[in-house]
Amino acid sequence: xxxxxxxxxxxxxxxxxxxxxxxxxxxxxxxxxxxxxxxxxxxxxxxxxxxxxxxxxxxxxxxxxxxxxxxxxxxxxxxxxxxxxxxxxxxxxxxxxxxxxxxxxxxxxxxxxxxxxxxxxxxxxxxxxxxxxxxxxxxxxxxxxxxxxxxxxxxxxxxxxxxxxxxxxxxxxxxxxxxxxxxxxxxxxxxxxxxxxxxxxxxxxxxxxxxxxxx
Numbered sequence: 001x002x003x004x005x006x007x008x009x010x011x012x013x014x015x016x017x018x019x020x021x022x023x024x025x026x027x028x029x030x031x032x033x034x035x036x037x038x039x040x041x042x043x044x045x046x047x048x049x050x051x052x053x054x055x056x057x058x059x060x061x062x063x064x065x066x067x068x069x070x071x072x073x074x075x076x077x078x079x080x081x082x083x084x085x086x087x088x089x090x091x092x093x094x095x096x097x098x099x100x101x102x103x104x105x106x107x108x109x110x111x112x113x114x115x116x117x118x119x120x121x122x123x124x125x126x127x128x129x130x131x132x133x134x135x136x137x138x139x140x141x142x143x144x145x146x147x148x149x150x151x152x153x154x155x156x157x158x159x160x161x162x163x164x165x166x167x168x169x170x171x172x173x174x175x176x177x178x179x180x181x182x183x184x185x186x187x188x189x190x191x192x193x194x195x196x197x198x199x200x201x202x203x204x205x206x207x208x209x210x211x212x213x214x215x
Contacts, residue, residue, distance in 0.1 A: 085172050
């Protein structure tokens with residue numbers, strides 16, 4: 001009987017400590033910025049990575065190894081999106097033709113076979129080196145430079161800004177694509193037309209999508 005009481009007494013603090021540890025985790029989560037106010041982020045998102053605001057509704061990053069690779073993939077896609085958005089806006093401002101969604105069908109005087117082979121060789125080499133460097137160093141880079149920072153601008157604050165701007169650019173590119181599909185206009189032309197009569201343009205586009213797509 002005495003032994004059972006001593007065993008129960010030893011286990012009691014362990015049970016009592018569980019709510020305390022949970023409270024500490026909740027308090028720590030409340031002290032970090034999240035994508036939704038007062039959100040308790042998933043346990044595997046600890047706020048240690050650049051741009052980690054606790055958003056992972058599908059739990060895709062529960063595996064630590066996959067989480068690092070997903071974060072790298074997000075940065076890579078964000079960088080491509082930032083370059084795409086700058087290129088789309090720049091060519092429209094400069095009046096370059098054809099439009100960005102038609103540029104892929106233009107004849108540039110290079111046969112498709114050699115062009116495709118060149119792209120496979122160049123992009124294959126760059127992506128292979130990037131993957132090898134990431135596996136060895138855990139950071140992004142170019143060829144043999146990891147991290148790639150020729151201007152010496154890297155910092156934790158800049159890393160967060162890069163992720164934020166990359167996410168914004170990805171959303172913007174999706175918007176550009178939907179706009180081009182629906183109205184056959186570039187982002188600047190579409191914005192100018194929209195601001196001229198917002199109510200009418202929204203109503204007309206939504207009710208005449210089939211007509212708009214024939215332009």
